[in-house]
Amino acid sequence: MQARRHVFVCTQQRPRGGRPACGLRGGIELLAALREAVASRPDLWDIAVTGCECLGPCFEGPNAVVYPEGVWYAGAAAGDADAIADEHLADGRPVARLVRPPDDEDDGGGGGQGARADD
Numbered sequence: 556m557q558a559r560r561h562v563f564v565c566t567q568q569r570p571r572g573g574r575p576a577c578g579l580r581g582g583i584e585l586l587a588a589l590r591e592a593v594a595s596r597p598d599l600w601d602i603a604v605t606g607c608e609c610l611g612p613c614f615e616g617p618n619a620v621v622y623p624e625g626v627w628y629a630g631a632a633a634g635d636a637d638a639i640a641d642e643h644l645a646d647g648r649p650v651a652r653l654v655r656p657p658d659d660e661d662d663g664g665g666g667g668q669g670a671r672a673d674d
């Protein structure tokens with residue numbers, strides 16, 4: 556079955572003291588909470604949730620991106636998983652308070668709202 560939406564959640568880990576890493580700032584918990592939210596709702600069983608490595612805007616993490624819309628979330632926490640599931644994954648309305656605005660400059664790793672996997 557093809558996924559209706561696919562969420563990628565950064566769970567990158569790296570040594571403390573350098574560039575921040577989403578996995579150390581709640582990304583792992585966000586991934587778990589999103590997986591639990593999707594698994595608990597049959598209407599979301601066609602939503603894929605995948606952990607991934609660095610998405611680019613590390614200083615704004617934890618970061619996640621939802622396709623096919625290409626909507627980026629920044630600073631999302633596990634406690635935001637139900638809102639993302641209810642509003643975005645189920646109803647297609649991104650959670651505005653968590654959406655990462657598009658940027659003019661890349662910070663070195665890709666990313667930014669509207670970016671696509673094949674960009």
Ligand code: FES
Binds near residue numbers: 566567608617664
């Ligand atoms: S570590 Fe998560 S975006 Fe770079």
